[in-house]
Amino acid sequence: MKHKCNCGRGAVFIRKYEGRAYCKVCFSRQIERKIKSTIRNDDLLRKNDRINAIGYNSAVIKFILKKYFQPWDLQVSNKGKNIKSEDADDLSLEIFKSAMQGNILQIKKTNSPLRHIPENELLLYSKINKIKLKKKKLNRFEKNLKKILDDLEQKRPGTKYQIQTFAERLDNE
Numbered sequence: 001m002k003h004k005c006n007c008g009r010g011a012v013f014i015r016k017y018e019g020r021a022y023c024k025v026c027f028s029r030q031i032e033r034k035i036k037s038t039i040r041n042d043d044l045l046r047k048n049d050r051i052n053a054i055g056y057n058s059a060v061i062k063f064i065l066k067k068y069f070q071p072w073d074l075q076v077s078n079k080g081k082n083i084k085s086e087d088a089d090d091l092s093l094e095i096f097k098s099a100m101q102g103n104i105l106q107i108k109k110t111n112s113p114l115r116h117i118p119e120n121e122l123l124l125y126s127k128i129n130k131i132k133l134k135k136k137k138l139n140r141f142e143k144n145l146k147k148i149l150d151d152l153e154q155k156r157p158g159t160k161y162q163i164q165t166f167a168e169r170l171d172n173e
C-alpha cells in the first residue's frame with residue numbers, strides 16, 4: 001500500500017467512505033477513542049464495577065479495560081455484570097435475523113462497547129495489538145444473511161450502521 005497516514009507514516013488501512021488512510025498507531029488510537037466514547041455515552045461502566053466480558057470479542061474489552069480503565073478499579077469476574085462484545089457486524093446481523101424471523105420486538109439496545117466498530121476494523125485492531133479473538137460460529141442461515149448484508153454494505157456503505165440505528169429507534173418508541 002503506497003498511501004500515507006496524515007502523520008507521515010505508511011498506511012495499513014484506508015477507510016473508503018472517509019477517503020482517509022491510517023497508519024497502525026493512528027488507526028489503533030482512533031478505534032480506542034471510539035470504544036471509550038461508547039463506554040461513556042452509553043454509561044456502560046462505573047467506578048469499582050465488577051464486570052464479566054462475554055462473547056467472541058471479549059478479549060478486546062479486557063485489553064481496553066487494562067489499558068485505559070486501571071484507575072477505575074474495575075474487577076473482571078464471572079460473577080460481575082455482563083458486558084457484551086458484539087461489533088457492528090454482529091449487531092446488524094442479529095437485527096436482520098430477528099426481522100427475518102418476525103421477532104422484531106426482541107430487538108434491544110445492546111450493552112457492547114464495540115457496537116460502533118465494524119468487524120473488519122476490529123480484526124485489524126486485534127492483529128495490530130496482538131489480541132487473540134475467538135472464532136465466530138455462524139449457522140447456514142446466518143451465513144446467508146451475512147452475505148446479503150456484506151453485499152449491501154459494499155454497494156451502499158453505512159447500511160449496517162443504518163440497520164442498528166433503525167433498531168434503536170424502534171426500541172425507543
Ligand SMILES: [Zn+2]
Pocket residue numbers: 005006007008009022023024025026027
Ligand atoms: Zn498515523
